[in-house]
Amino acid sequence: MTNATSALRTSVTIDELVASAQELSLAGRWPRALRLLDSAVPDDPADRARLARAAAEVALESDWFTGSDIAGPRLETAAELLPEGDWDLGFAQLRHTYGRLLVVDGALRLGPEGKDPEVLAGLRRQARDLRDGAPDEVRGGWTSMYLGLITDNLFADLAAAPAHYTAALAAGESGPDPLLAREALRHLGMHDHDGGNHERALERWRRATALGAGAGLVAGTLSQQLLLAVVARATGDEAGARALATEVARWAGAVGAGRLHTQASGFLDGTDPTAAPPVREEPVGQHVGGEAGGQPGV
Template identity: 70%
Template structure:
């Protein structure tokens, strides 16, 4: 028997609860929570729609689904005058859809529409320049780095964006942004052969992600620590870490991360660029 409970919940508490569920990998639960709530006033209704789009983005990235586009369109209708956060959600979704094709990463510009990539970069620059606070500016800088890195293969141009994002994260006390910036700065340290600095940054990123409650993000960091363990000659430790990452990722419904861990166990370096752009 189903019961309906009418309760007055502050919208900020509702959104915070959905966010915490989302970063732990409980995306469907977070979406159902938001969908179950109704708001008569346009402001709260718009904020709930925006939060639902943000949850869908997290789910699509880790679970390999494709739910964010519709959610973002709904949120855009709730903000007829425009909204920075919804625009940023659209940017993140476009970035992902250009990067992950048929479940596989397509790094670099090969096989992609140059006009679409140039537009994506301009959108990120516009969001950075139009950000109303340091935290949002930092997230826009983070995506400028990711676009520069992963879509344009500009390995020298990306780290300054990550460094700027890290400064913003520290100023705004945003552990999730700091984790992202440290993760990708560590990638560049690793590629340059500076494994000590990569280890320091990746350990800090792992700690920040765990403290913030991001289960899939922390597992992704653990896989990078496994990479460094293998690089240092600790194959047993590397395999032990990767085995647990694969087990946990499968359990929470993050198939792409689980596949990366299986690939690592088979000898694939998940940090290595592909031999050529494209699938």
């Protein structure tokens, strides 16, 4: 693999290049990660396809946290280079479709209202097929995670979703994949919080925060800290809640996580970021139910 942006030719393995871009993405350096991937010009078509897929995955993260809209073209490019049926591309496409279905008329809308039932059913079938055909336990766990998100946030079947998150947690812990375990704990804690079990939610959310930080997930760790502020407010510690949310807002603004900055600022104004948004009134990015894919997702 050579770097074509300089007269000085350097060599790096494809594994190291992709891993470096992924770590930059976790750190919230999405433009830098994309520039790194775009700067490489491998001779092997399989390597070019792998880099295109990695770039699409970085673009998905950027879209979620910053509100950019760059993943679509990246996914199309990857699809042209990868063999039909590539599992990882299929999962990235699933994530992209899920994110787009959260929005109706430019606003976040949870549940099935205003959405084509056949499209929703097709997405759930796709998730089940990916889970059943996953090449390993961890990737199967990620599709279980998305089955939970689809069930929760697109079908509004709140009773059925936790079983998918529990399966994802088991895969993340036995894999091990700390980001998958973090994501599952985040959403299981959301159901605890909604059910009034703040002690259990706090336990899960504290663990999720530590797992995200340990994996280098900058914006996701900040969003997790905002959930800790939610628990503080719910249990009567308003001063602690405001102190934590103030720092989350400050840090989110500094790293360019615009959606999270809006959420934290709304929390300081009295908005519960875990509440379902009012229909057609709340702009995208006001719900912090969780991320998925390490990664964004309500």
